[in-house]
Amino acid sequence: MEDNRSNIPSISPAAIVVAAVFILVSAVGINWFTSFVPVVLPPQASAESKSVDELFYILVIIGGVVFFLIQGMLLISVIFFRARGDDRSDGPTYHGNPLLELVWTIIPSLVVVFLAVISFNVWSQNSEPKAAVNMVEGEEIAINVNGARYAWTHTYQTDRLGPDGVPIVINSGDTLHTYIGQNVDLELRTQDVIHSYWVPAMRVKQDLLPGNPATGGRPTEIRFTPVRVEGEAYPADYPIVCAELCGDGHGRMRGTVVVHEDESAFLEQFYEPAIHAILNPPADPVLRGEVEIQKYVCYSCHTLDSLDWESSTGPSLNGIAERAGDRVPGQSAEEYIATSVWNSQAFVVPGYTEQMAAFGPEVIDANNIMSPEQLYAIVAYLCTQGEQSDCDIDNASAAIPGAIKTVFGLEVDITFGQGDDEVSASDADGADASETEAGASGA
Template identity: 25%
Template sequence: MTTVLIISGSILLLVILGLVYRILTLVSIAKNKNASAEKTSFSNKVNAFLFPLLFVIGFIAIYWYSGIAKEDFLPEAASVHGKSTDFLFWLSLGIVGFAFFITHILLFFFPYFYQYKKENKALYYPDNNTLELVWTIVPAIVMAILVVSGWFTWSEITKPAPSDSVQLEIMGKQFNWQVRYPGKDKTLGKHHFTKIDATNSMGVDFTDRASLDDFMPREIHIPKGKNVLLNIRSRDVLHSVFLPHFRVKMDAVPGMPTSFWFVPTKTTTEMREELGNPDFNYELACTEICGSGHFAMRFILVVDDPEEYEKWFNEQEPWASKNKDYLTSIGIDIESSKQLVATDK
């Protein structure tokens, strides 16, 4: 039934288009007889007028809608570097928005002012080196400013993380994130992809004693105002760690560990108050296509006050203690290993 409807509808549409075409052709032939010397018709005036009209309507719409859309933009960055990249973004947007506006005034009003008129003749104006020089140098200077400011910010963001950073490891896999903290020794144990199995999904190497106190929470917690270093890896395909509120993004690459460090500036509680949304949570998303569940790789991140963070950190139970059976099954006696750790100290 639907198919019949669609087919008959399409045929009808084609017939209508055919008739319109026929009429337009006949009309133009009839008109041309009267005014065969005319180069253009009334349409030329209509088209010329539509450009400035579109300009006015278009820019009013942009202005009006930007006001509304702003409501749904992300709130002010919750990280130190995010403030500077946001500033750069709005600065650049201001500059290019201005260029967009000015060029479109010219581009959309010239067609109106210089539309074909029988008595007019176009100006033979093939070149002007001064003008060319002006619009080479001015964009070049603007670009130079943007490059330099961008370069300073970029170098600041990508310089090596300070040694006192809070460390944690984020691993992407199809289709969720897993997180590991170094535990009380502040050192992440080794890992290797051949150690991965159904239980030990991060492939932690438990023969490395540093692994024994590592814990793997269900939410990321980080302390406000401290340097936080994310050690990022993937165990299958490319993923990308995206923390939109902190302006953080870095790909997770199998075989090549990556990292990103930043300083969070607002706790989850502060953000909830600021937004008036008691359910607000910082979220971690994936931004590198990774398969059917790409759109659902959500993980919660909580920013605590440093004291709360310490409290949370100390409450966490190491993965190894929770999974003693597993360790026994791979031949590691956790009690004796722990003693070894103790004697090391």
């Protein structure tokens, strides 16, 4: 074989000029590109976000250099080393170049190892367990997040005792309330498929893994500490997004992190009112139902204008009270609505599929547990959704418990929540019985 190494084309001065210009352009280009990063990224709302963003800068710069280098070499080669005229000969043949091979193996390896080390550092720093998490009034409390198609539910296991001696659980639906400086540590569980809890402003993201709900699922944890953002008005809202494609409603699976200015604002604007509302449920079952229905993920499947719900997985609940009486022959409106909530599959609305889970005191999933008293309130509320209600609204305190008794054979304690401002001993016992029952069957 002819040794044509001598045919190495000479590098023209023009190529050198182009290479110089290219290096200049890439330097300017990378600089220009990184200047966009702060504009594209959400505010740095957590203590963790700075190190994540620094890591991101490093990745962008290294990636940018590699990108411009390769594209530039390609461009230079295509222009300056192209075959000219009717030159059909082969280019020079090379048989290995150990130095070059070492260089292009060692440099990328070093870069990869460097990136792995700094990434691992950032990750382990940010996910490290902290002391004093979820501090509220000097005590650590547990905050749980439940992911279900297609909604987030946050629950605070407070250390305040209800009148029944059972610790109060606050359900804040799709909103997580926290305050600047609180070390947030959330336990995440999914009710169905894999979801991913992502709060871009906090630079944290964690998958939720399915597991057996009867044994408490397979919880994962996420940690972050909100910090003050310059120029932000408090309380500040930041979106929570599901980052794992989980079905056709995945895009709707969103929530909000509300960061209060300090612990006292958190207590005043969220925690205390929530506990007060639980200790003093409104006497009117309709008002109670309006509160209760928002503790469940109903909004992820139904449209209901009165509560700003928008979803078409299930039938719209607008005007449900006008249709409820005609759905199933022989069933009163109250009986139908109660059945639809606790045992939806008993009658499937034409045009829809059996997607709705069962709610009731016996269900396995802790988030779906609903006592007969809660069902009573929710039915009372749904009975008011419609101009001409099929329900016997004026007589709700007899008609709805009667319907629940007929369909499920369960007694409803209608004194529940009657002690408006002060919870009297007898009411407390009423609530006690039902809630412990519900809690026990979920455990």
